[in-house]
Amino acid sequence: MPRFGMVIDTRKCVGCQDCVVACQTENDVPHGYCRDWIATEVRGSFPSLSMEIRSERCNHCDNPPCVSCCPTGASHVESFGRTVQVTANKCIGCKACIAACPYDARYVHPKGYIDKCTFCLHRVKEGKDPACVSVCPTHCMYFGDLDDPKSRVSELLRTRKWHALLPDAGTRPRVFYLT
Amino acid sequence: MLETTTTRHNPLVDPHLSVWGWEIPIYLFFGGMVAGMMILGGLAMLRMLRGEDPRRYFSLQAPLLGFVLINLGMVALFLDLSHKLYVWRVFLTFQVASPMSWGSWLLLIVYAALLLSALVRLPDAWPWLGRQLPVFQRVSDTLLARPARVKAIAWSNIVLGAGLGIYTGILLNTMVARPLWNSAILGPLFLVSGLSAGAAMLHLASVLRGQRPAPAGMVGGAWSAIVQPLGPAWPEKGAADGLVRSDQAFLVIELVLIGLLIANLYTSSASHAAAAGLLMGGPYTGVFWGVVVGLGLVLPFVLQSLELGRRIPHTVVPALLVLAGGYALRWVMVNAGQVSEVAPAMAGGY
Numbered sequence: 355m356p357r358f359g360m361v362i363d364t365r366k367c368v369g370c371q372d373c374v375v376a377c378q379t380e381n382d383v384p385h386g387y388c389r390d391w392i393a394t395e396v397r398g399s400f401p402s403l404s405m406e407i408r409s410e411r412c413n414h415c416d417n418p419p420c421v422s423c424c425p426t427g428a429s430h431v432e433s434f435g436r437t438v439q440v441t442a443n444k445c446i447g448c449k450a451c452i453a454a455c456p457y458d459a460r461y462v463h464p465k466g467y468i469d470k471c472t473f474c475l476h477r478v479k480e481g482k483d484p485a486c487v488s489v490c491p492t493h494c495m496y497f498g499d500l501d502d503p504k505s506r507v508s509e510l511l512r513t514r515k516w517h518a519l520l521p522d523a524g525t526r527p528r529v530f531y532l533t
Numbered sequence: 534m535l536e537t538t539t540t541r542h543n544p545l546v547d548p549h550l551s552v553w554g555w556e557i558p559i560y561l562f563f564g565g566m567v568a569g570m571m572i573l574g575g576l577a578m579l580r581m582l583r584g585e586d587p588r589r590y591f592s593l594q595a596p597l598l599g600f601v602l603i604n605l606g607m608v609a610l611f612l613d614l615s616h617k618l619y620v621w622r623v624f625l626t627f628q629v630a631s632p633m634s635w636g637s638w639l640l641l642i643v644y645a646a647l648l649l650s651a652l653v654r655l656p657d658a659w660p661w662l663g664r665q666l667p668v669f670q671r672v673s674d675t676l677l678a679r680p681a682r683v684k685a686i687a688w689s690n691i692v693l694g695a696g697l698g699i700y701t702g703i704l705l706n707t708m709v710a711r712p713l714w715n716s717a718i719l720g721p722l723f724l725v726s727g728l729s730a731g732a733a734m735l736h737l738a739s740v741l742r743g744q745r746p747a748p749a750g751m752v753g754g755a756w757s758a759i760v761q762p763l764g765p766a767w768p769e770k771g772a773a774d775g776l777v778r779s780d781q782a783f784l785v786i787e788l789v790l791i792g793l794l795i796a797n798l799y800t801s802s803a804s805h806a807a808a809a810g811l812l813m814g815g816p817y818t819g820v821f822w823g824v825v826v827g828l829g830l831v832l833p834f835v836l837q838s839l840e841l842g843r844r845i846p847h848t849v850v851p852a853l854l855v856l857a858g859g860y861a862l863r864w865v866m867v868n869a870g871q872v873s874e875v876a877p878a879m880a881g882g883y
Contacts (some may be wrong), residue, residue: 386542453711
């Protein structure tokens with residue numbers, strides 16, 4: 355069984371937000387909300403500054419606090435790809451998962467249930483890439499099986515320097531940023 | 534320097550988390566207060582079994598009042614849910630890792646314990662109901678027939694009360710994403726704060742009813758059963774003093790636990806120290822030190838000390854202050870906790 359993850363090359367990302375728009379279109383994300391977004395991080399002091407542009411989303415963590423806190427099992431780890439998903443008709447809207455997520459990747463859908471990035475599992479099941487990955491004009495995003503040593507994502511993580519977000523939170527995120 | 538900008542704009546999440554408004558602090562407050570009342574009520578039952586005059590312990594019928602108050606808390610919790618029609622899903626499963634799942638099932642048992650405890654003296658406290666539904670009288674007689682049964686109910690109140698009180702803290706404590714909540718002290722702090730609020734509520738309830746005899750009618754009798762847990766007799770002065778003395782101890786323990794919480798946060802990671810900063814110079818400093826500690830702990834402690842020393846007359850002011858402080862504590866912790874966040878790495882790594 356695969357363990358899906360995403361690798362994003364911050365040296366290629368220009369922050370164009372094509373991934374954001376593609377996600378909103380593909381997943382019918384309500385107006386005013388987003389499942390993925392662009393973060394721009396500037397470090398240092400003038401004139402020695404460095405900037406990193408990242409496309410961020412749910413990290414589909416290996417140790418997801420949103421799943422362990424859910425009182426109904428609506429937030430769960432899907433067996434296919436071990437991604438973190440929400441079953442809308444099990445969700446009571448207690449918002450514990452939103453409070454538990456250190457990445458603030460979830461939101462309350464206007465219909466009441468909690469929503470977030472699904473890694474476009476419906477597309478992945480058809481053998482396609484997630485919408486954000488498929489539209490990226492700089493091809494900075496890669497999606498695949500982290501447990502397959504021959505996959506492109508595994509290869510990139512072996513050969514390039516990378517970091518993940520908030521490693522101290524202990525969530526073991528599965529979205530990696532190449533630097 | 535580290536500066537991050539984001540295009541994310543999700544309501545209730547940005548610019549900082551604010552998914553929990555007034556409802557959750559109300560729920561935690563009432564839950565904690567009922568937990569305290571269950572413990573005090575259970576202890577009163579044990580003392581009654583030892584042959585002491587039950588009128589001395591006007592927390593004996595705390596379950597009736599607790600039942601009303603826990604329902605208010607549950608209404609607040611229900612109002613907070615954004616997908617309300619699916620609330621029944623909680624009781625189709627038990628999620629062992631979820632404190633909220635534990636809490637939901639615990640609350641069901643608490644409801645059962647409160648109702649059973651209320652039945653112990655319901656016919657005495659609410660004569661109208663006893664006359665209309667003799668089954669209540671029979672249940673009460675059955676429960677009182679054997680001390681072991683009352684003892685079991687008393688202990689179930691104490692154990693469940695402790696569980697409920699700690700749960701209200703643990704619920705927040707387990708969320709690693711909000712450093713202000715990541716202290717195991719939060720459970721005991723909310724438990725002791727609940728005991729303090731429970732004692733204050735029982736004090737208020739005994740005063741509200743006054744010294745009039747319990748009305749025999751439906752509405753008057755019900756009100757009397759709730760706000761004067763002893764029934765027709767007015768609790769003697771010593772009993773009120775006993776409750777105030779207990780509250781003094783709770784207030785001191787609460788102050789110590791707040792000190793330990795701050796120390797615990799400051800001696801943990803940078804994220805935790807930054808979270809403590811929200812209460813120590815940050816935006817929640819005024820309400821925390823002014824309302825929670827000043828008005829809710831220190832002032833009632835001073836006033837109650839003077840009352841016990843017979844320097845000033847007994848009033849309901851300290852009890853009201855304790856209740857306001859108890860709610861303010863939950864309000865500050867829930868709101869400041871949502872603002873606190875795990876800090877990104879400042880250097881190294883990439």
